[in-house]
Amino acid sequence: MKRTRRIRSVMTTDVAQVVPGTSFKAVAALLEERGVGGAPVVDKDGRVLGVVSRGDLLERDVEHRGIGPQARRGKHKAEALFAADLMTAPAVTVDVEDDVVRAAQLMEKHRVHRLPVLADDGTLAGIVSRADLVRGYLRSDNDIREEVLDEVLKREMCLDPSTLYVSVYDGVVSLSGVVERYSMIGVIKALISRVDGVVEVREHLRVELDDRKIEPGEPAASGMFPDRSIHRP
Structure with a gap:
């Protein structure tokens, strides 16, 4: 990247x-x-x-x-x-x-x-x-957005960028949509915050699986849970 x-x-x-x-x-x-x-x-x-x-x-x-x-x-x-x-x-x-x-x-x-x-x-x-x-911090908002989409979401996280909404204004990145696991959110935010020119990351993401509640040894495959998005508490 x-x-x-x-x-x-x-x-x-x-x-x-x-x-x-x-x-x-x-x-x-x-x-x-x-x-x-x-x-x-x-x-x-x-x-x-x-x-x-x-x-x-x-x-x-x-x-x-x-x-x-x-x-x-x-x-x-x-x-x-x-x-x-x-x-x-x-x-x-x-x-x-x-x-x-x-x-x-x-x-x-x-x-x-x-x-x-x-x-x-x-x-x-x-x-x-x-x-x-x-x-x-003088990078254009458009350049920042392209890097977030191509490098962070697609390359680093192996996500389809079209499944999430990403906007950048004055270096502030806003992110919304649905991701598979709660644990992915912190990683995504950390990677975006490292992109040159990013001032702040604001996310409004929902998750399909809140994996904070999974006990050690408990199956965590997405197929084991209902196929629906949930809001974080």
Whole structure:
């Protein structure tokens, strides 16, 4: 199924990056030239050492007072001449196979706007920004509906899409109709919610068999029950 829920699908691979010995002015010039707010600092093997941002550069313009750790770090950056001393380390990173939800959580927790993305061998593979994470929500309702019908219902659930009513408005998926078992509803909702661009899933499904009531070892074939749809309690 085509999804952009993994970091590898939304990250930028053409990464503006610097080495520890990159000068203050060269860092500033690179960020301005590439139009980015920060860049990973990598060693000769491509491993991420930290991240240097415009905010790190602006420490030079701030008067740092006090004797606490934060004041000392600010003063150190204000006097820094190279990326090794400017950067914030260790860098908060994600892996290429991480879910975008994890990236969003890390950005919120650490109050950062971008995360270096690591390949399987631990080297820099790309970078993901807040803008990358929200880009999926720009998909059209029609594209979302087609993916729900073709990929989720038909391919993943092996259902005939024509047996259910699916509409999408502003990213909100509405689903109604009849499915065979109650246990299918949670699976369908989970799969639809993972489709890129889906904001919410609203279902009004009825079931032929409420399999929540089936005891272990009890026959559960649909042929054992009356052929009629029931409303969920």
